[in-house]
Amino acid sequence: MQNPVIDITDLSKFYGKSRGIEKVNLEIGEGEIFGFIGPNGAGKSTTIRVLMNLIFPTGGSARIMGMDVIRQTKEIKQKVGYIPSDANAYSSMDVNEFLEYSSRFYQITNGNRRISELSRLFDLDLKRKIADLSMGNRKKVSIVQSLIHNPGLLIMDEPTTGLDPLMQSVFFELLRSENQKGMTVFFSSHILSEVQMFCKRVAIIKEGKIIQIEDIENLRKKQLKKVYIEFGEVIRIESFKINGTKNLSGGPGNVLSFLYSGNINDLVSYLSDKKINNLTIEEPSLDEIFMHYYQI
């Protein structure tokens, strides 16, 4: 990739003997919306914290927009927005005071206009004290502060935690619009559906190592669902035969659960002649996805 916005080479971070991340390699191009997915403790936040120079790597290197994340951190942060997983701000300030304080760190002239614009979009009351805000509203403040200076790259660590569905859709709409203007997005999450919906490419991290970098389209083709069926009659596991099932298990009662990677229409027609009390189809956990696809 030519001139990647994020370029990570053999990046490692060990906390004493325990592993944070190990030899992570990643390239993210300009204008990409890139997902970074993995279960809790996989190393997503560690990678991001190294990129933001909050912690220091024990090996390898990372560059953002061609600049070294340790030596040129100030220059990088002029051009990067960051939404942390915990939206913490100075509780003694009110929202406006905090956002104005944030904008003064950047060489920008239209800070106040941008604050009003973004606050209106997220229905944020600028006069309220940070200490009195709910978790969702604190998240909105965090989102606004990350975009005040029109960053070229936005790094987000679990950005939707605490946001209601309506605000999530406002947020994603805003990101799409900023992305169309040229902003690159690095989106870390443990929610696969969120990443699938928003990102073009995704890296999957587990136990500190990148195990796969894939186009989201390819991942979609491997649609995996967790299915629970409560039958209205006794059913034997051996008699349940349909292609694409895995981890089939019975009980309690007449409940059958399994992972399904086939066409959902085939499953529905297979079940049509059976007596069913309840049917639940949901997203599998990331661990189940990893076990299914990557056999690790």
Add this chain to the structure above:
Amino acid sequence: MNWNLFIKEFRRNSFSLILWIIIITLFISVTMSVYRTFLENQSKIAGMMSIVPAGLLQFKGISDFNDLLSALGFYAVNNIIYMMVLGSIFAIVLSSNILLKEEYDKTAEYLLTRPVTRSEVFLSKMAVISVNVLLLNLVTTLAGFICIEIFKTGPFNIKAFLILSLYTLMLNMLFGSTGLFLSVIVKRPKPITTFCIAIVLIMYFIYTLSKITAGISKIGYLSPFKYVRTDVLDPSYNVSPGNLLYFTGIILLLLIISYRRYLKKDIYT
């Protein structure tokens, strides 16, 4: 240094600074206001003090009753605990919290992802400590000067007064840098205020203990209070280069170690 950060941090600590200035100034004013009454009743007080054990008087900072008869001597003996001990507690509490608070309040992640270097953060916070300690010392020294001027019965040695104030400032700065040092070496981000106050009080206790107990007078050198000359009425009273070197040396050493440690510190939330 980053001005945006400096101004915000200075404002955040301004209420505490004003409160400490008021408390110390009040203590000084109240103490000095009894000076005239003390002089009027000096023979009675001298009689009462003659039955007090010398060790206890030493603990209070009184080595010679005659020292108390001059306004400057009275000021030096009675206000050392306010200016030096309280001032040092103010300095160490402020400095131990100024970086660490960002970590245990979980705002360090916000601050360090702004376009500022670690060096700028450290220097801005250090500047806030210095300005706060300097302002506290300036105002309380001025209050002390005005009190002496009001209550004095004769001329007093302004040079000695200023030298004593300089020692106080150096001592407060030393505890300020100690607080900063402790805050960057702690592994877990949590308040260390109680521990820091205890350090100041223990150091003062060691100093006074070494003064009243002849056999262990050498342990006094472990305490920075030992390096503050309070014998303001001694005609040879002056700035001791050795003591000045001790203060500047330790302050610089602690600041350099703290600075280097902070530049490489992993910040967790």
